[in-house]
Amino acid sequence: MYAVRLPGPIPPAGSPQGPPLAAARHIFLHMPQDIRVLDRELAEHPERIQQALDDMMAAWRKMLEEKRPKPGR
Numbered sequence: 001m002y003a004v005r006l007p008g009p010i011p012p013a014g015s016p017q018g019p020p021l022a023a024a025r026h027i028f029l030h031m032p033q034d035i036r037v038l039d040r041e042l043a044e045h046p047e048r049i050q051q052a053l054d055d056m057m058a059a060w061r062k063m064l065e066e067k068r069p070k071p072g073r
Helices: 035-044 046-067
Strands: none
Touching: 035 046
């Protein structure tokens, strides 16, 4: 268990000691959706696990293709 003390008023996003700006945030492991939501859904519906894995792999492949430099550029 961890305990964290937050400052009285939380500093504005992007400022020192404040949360990151929205553009600097990312989801854990760059997953296509929030892992907590996915985990809960799959715990309640285990028959959807294979489809969820296939969807995640397709999303990661698409992301890698978009980031990969294009030949001749």
